[in-house]
Amino acid sequence: MPPKVVRLLLLGTVLFAQERNPVAGDPKSAQAGEFQFRINCSFCHGLGARGGGRGPDLTLARKRHGASDVEMFHNIKDGIAGTAMPAAIGSIGVGMTDEEIWQVVTYLRSVQVKTPAKPPGNAANGKDAFFGSAKCFACHMVQGKGGRLGPDLTGTGSSRSLESIVESIRDPNRRLAAGLTEATKAFPQEYETATVVTAEGKTITGVTLNEDSFTVQIMDPAEKIYLLDKDKLRSFKKTRTSLMPAYATSQLSDKDLADIVAYLMSVEAK
Amino acid sequence: MNRTNLASILLFTASISPAQVTFDRILNSSKEPQNWLTYSGDYSGRRFSTLDQINVDNVKSLAAKWVYQTGATGKFETTPLVVDGILYGTAPDDRAFALDARTGRPIWLYQRQLPGDLRPCCGRVNRGLAILGDKVFMGTLDAHMLALDAKTGNVVWDVSAVDYTQGYSFTPAPLAVKNQVVIGVAGGEYGIRGFIDAYDAETGKRNWRFYTVPGRGEPGQETWEGESYKTGGAAAWITGVYDPTTNLIFWPTGNPSPSNRGQGRAGDNLYSNTLLALDADTGKLKWHFQFTHHDEHDWDSTEVPVIIDQGDKHLIVQANRNGYFYVIDRTNGKLLSATPFGKVTWSDHKDAEGRPIATKESSPTLEGRFVCPGASGVTNWMSPTFNPVTGLFYVNIREQCDVFSTAPQPYEAGHAFYGSAYIPAPQGEPYSGALRAIDPATGDIKWEFKHPSPTWSGVLSTGGGLVFSADAEGNFIAFDARSGKPLWHFQTGSGAIAAPMSYAVDGKQYVAIATGSALYTFTLP
Numbered sequence: 001m002p003p004k005v006v007r008l009l010l011l012g013t014v015l016f017a018q019e020r021n022p023v024a025g026d027p028k029s030a031q032a033g034e035f036q037f038r039i040n041c042s043f044c045h046g047l048g049a050r051g052g053g054r055g056p057d058l059t060l061a062r063k064r065h066g067a068s069d070v071e072m073f074h075n076i077k078d079g080i081a082g083t084a085m086p087a088a089i090g091s092i093g094v095g096m097t098d099e100e101i102w103q104v105v106t107y108l109r110s111v112q113v114k115t116p117a118k119p120p121g122n123a124a125n126g127k128d129a130f131f132g133s134a135k136c137f138a139c140h141m142v143q144g145k146g147g148r149l150g151p152d153l154t155g156t157g158s159s160r161s162l163e164s165i166v167e168s169i170r171d172p173n174r175r176l177a178a179g180l181t182e183a184t185k186a187f188p189q190e191y192e193t194a195t196v197v198t199a200e201g202k203t204i205t206g207v208t209l210n211e212d213s214f215t216v217q218i219m220d221p222a223e224k225i226y227l228l229d230k231d232k233l234r235s236f237k238k239t240r241t242s243l244m245p246a247y248a249t250s251q252l253s254d255k256d257l258a259d260i261v262a263y264l265m266s267v268e269a270k
Numbered sequence: 271m272n273r274t275n276l277a278s279i280l281l282f283t284a285s286i287s288p289a290q291v292t293f294d295r296i297l298n299s300s301k302e303p304q305n306w307l308t309y310s311g312d313y314s315g316r317r318f319s320t321l322d323q324i325n326v327d328n329v330k331s332l333a334a335k336w337v338y339q340t341g342a343t344g345k346f347e348t349t350p351l352v353v354d355g356i357l358y359g360t361a362p363d364d365r366a367f368a369l370d371a372r373t374g375r376p377i378w379l380y381q382r383q384l385p386g387d388l389r390p391c392c393g394r395v396n397r398g399l400a401i402l403g404d405k406v407f408m409g410t411l412d413a414h415m416l417a418l419d420a421k422t423g424n425v426v427w428d429v430s431a432v433d434y435t436q437g438y439s440f441t442p443a444p445l446a447v448k449n450q451v452v453i454g455v456a457g458g459e460y461g462i463r464g465f466i467d468a469y470d471a472e473t474g475k476r477n478w479r480f481y482t483v484p485g486r487g488e489p490g491q492e493t494w495e496g497e498s499y500k501t502g503g504a505a506a507w508i509t510g511v512y513d514p515t516t517n518l519i520f521w522p523t524g525n526p527s528p529s530n531r532g533q534g535r536a537g538d539n540l541y542s543n544t545l546l547a548l549d550a551d552t553g554k555l556k557w558h559f560q561f562t563h564h565d566e567h568d569w570d571s572t573e574v575p576v577i578i579d580q581g582d583k584h585l586i587v588q589a590n591r592n593g594y595f596y597v598i599d600r601t602n603g604k605l606l607s608a609t610p611f612g613k614v615t616w617s618d619h620k621d622a623e624g625r626p627i628a629t630k631e632s633s634p635t636l637e638g639r640f641v642c643p644g645a646s647g648v649t650n651w652m653s654p655t656f657n658p659v660t661g662l663f664y665v666n667i668r669e670q671c672d673v674f675s676t677a678p679q680p681y682e683a684g685h686a687f688y689g690s691a692y693i694p695a696p697q698g699e700p701y702s703g704a705l706r707a708i709d710p711a712t713g714d715i716k717w718e719f720k721h722p723s724p725t726w727s728g729v730l731s732t733g734g735g736l737v738f739s740a741d742a743e744g745n746f747i748a749f750d751a752r753s754g755k756p757l758w759h760f761q762t763g764s765g766a767i768a769a770p771m772s773y774a775v776d777g778k779q780y781v782a783i784a785t786g787s788a789l790y791t792f793t794l795p
Contacts, residue, residue: 032679032680035678036686038675038691039679039690039691042675043694046693047637047638047675184742184744184765184767184786185742186723186724211743213719213722213756213759214745214756
């Protein structure tokens with residue numbers, strides 16, 4: 001076995017050799033990467049990598065978890081702890097080889113928008129509106145401040161596309177927000193609205209925190225949590241009309257909306 | 271009872287040894303309902319237990335008896351076998367185990383040493399064992415067939431079927447027929463050439479192989495454009511069934527490769543998505559029925575087919591992933607009916623034989639097309655059950671549509687070869703699931719129990735008038751087989767990706783299901 005220093009040097013050489021995008025800028029690799037992307041990544045990030053309700057827009061130059069080729073390679077290969085981003089080998093699809101991952105990185109570089117898309121609004125104004133006139137904070141929390149009836153929005157700017165955040169504010173019923181995600185379930189619980197009448201005749205309306213065939217957990221607008229057995233209820237109704245109001249331009253101007261979105265995009269998870 | 275007698279009984283119990291499981295015993299499995307001798311319980315694929323100790327009147331008292339933790343992560347898909355008080359199962363990463371079926375305490379454990387460069391498509395799964403003589407049989411992720419000593423778990427023989435680095439693997443439980451074990455290969459995501467193998471149970475010598483994609487010049491090759499048959503897929507990754515009266519093995523096959531891109535493989539693409547009737551002794555094809563011609567939606571027909579006799583009609587039925595319930599004359603492969611049992615938009619007409627045919631508009635494009643069902647199908651490989659007492663067929667269904675698009679890929683051996691991508695419907699439509707009871711004579715849905723979200727659990731029916739299944743939310747549920755009313759449930763803590771089964775030891779009936787990484791059993795107190 002070589003002396004320790006030599007071994008370290010050898011290791012360093014190997015790492016250096018691996019830690020470069022071997023197909024950077026190659027158009028053929030970018031195209032192969034696009035198809036790999038469609039197969040393995042589009043489920044959350046969309047067919048054109050522009051993101052959606054499940055995953056962030058990857059055409060943006062700024063990336064929350066690192067924007068260099070090597071960082072992107074590792075984010076894809078190893079997954080990102082604490083997020084829904086899985087490792088490339090294992091849980092999704094057939095997995096990808098290192099070569100295929102480099103192709104995906106090269107593809108993402110090729111579709112990166114030239115001018116970093118800066119949200120059009122003013123984040124400072126958006127923060128004021130969020131915690132003030134627009135009253136978003138009544139139901140939503142950001143960095144530990146705000147309500148609990150709706151989803152915590154601290155990480156939403158880095159996990160969803162700008163368009164999907166706008167849609168959630170203007171038309172929240174179109175796609176309900178995802179809530180509790182359990183490892184062994186194919187789909188997360190959604191923020192559906194439930195109205196129940198208990199055995200005692202009390203009517204409760206709130207968001208569904210979790211539901212199975214026999215039980216339901218509801219949080220009412222006063223943030224009180226009810227753990228209920230369905231067979232003990234007089235009635236149980238569920239709708240896909242969100243408790244979140246649809247903010248028309250009359251209630252929230254385009255400018256305020258842009259500011260709030262800019263604020264949400266600027267918030268860093270801690 | 272005096273002390274000596276008690277002692278001799280204890281001694282007898284303590285020294286119980288695995289009896290020989292002959293072909294004759296499996297043929298006559300209805301005579302020993304306390305045992306569960308094949309993946310689906312018997313040769314018919316019915317997943318029906320005649321045991322009736324647990325029944326509609328007392329099931330409300332059902333309680334957990336023991337839980338066995340495998341310690342394995344990943345999808346736990348096994349249906350255990352039980353023979354004379356010993357339970358044999360498998361766990362992810364090709365583990366096998368034998369347990370005292372009364373207590374869950376292990377008798378032996380086996381762990382396959384798998385190579386590091388495996389890339390199985392859909393998890394490092396295994397669905398169970400076959401048993402014959404004094405051996406249990408397991409197909410492995412590195413495409414070997416193993417015979418293990420049922421007493422010790424020691425490897426008796428180990429045969430490589432094919433080069434796993436090309437994308438081949440074994441995931442289903444083998445089926446023991448006569449003196450051989452039959453298994454189908456997985457790998458439809460790698461452009462493999464699918465096959466079904468039969469191995470001599472004593473020696474491991476391969477008796478026959480049926481390639482599910484014809485070779486050059488063989489009948490059926492003309493159903494593939496150009497050289498596309500060479501990467502045609504048609505894996506066979508679910509356990510088939512056996513009809514002793516005709517000596518035919520019925521085995522269904524999976525998608526053609528690449529799964530969502532039909533461009534380049536014009537034609538019907540035989541024998542993908544096909545029910546094959548093979549002579550058990552020779553593997554020769556007697557007849558075939560293709561469910562989906564030229565599939566472009568990954569709708570593998572790897573759902574357990576079920577043998578049903580109705581008067582003088584000798585049927586085989588399948589609730590297919592494409593959303594149709596097919597009734598076929600198993601003597602000749604003639605289609606008798608095809609009825610949708612879930613939401614279907616891909617077909618609006620049938621051919622002269624009555625087979626649903628895809629519309630042009632359902633064909634995936636680069637931009638994507640919205641089609642129901644989605645890629646996971648109206649149902650999937652999760653086992654259905656047929657209860658001959660109620661005459662009903664029970665199956666878990668999914669209501670989920672997808673956008674299907676293509677992603678052209680060159681073929682490279684051992685690499686993913688999908689040619690496709692599918693994403694959830696952008697409309698944000700709700701998805702749901704249900705357990706449905708189908709009258710196989712008419713295709714009518716007699717009752718349904720809606721699940722909050724689609725489940726990957728199989729279904730068991732019993733002589734106690736019960737249907738057992740699990741949901742994605744973790745509940746293991748007993749239903750009244752006639753009405754669909756839930757009579758009992760137990761929260762196991764994880765959605766199930768396996769089918770329940772039932773057995774008895776010392777006169778006590780058990781119901782078992784794998785969920786999470788644990789095997790649960792239940793009895794009356």
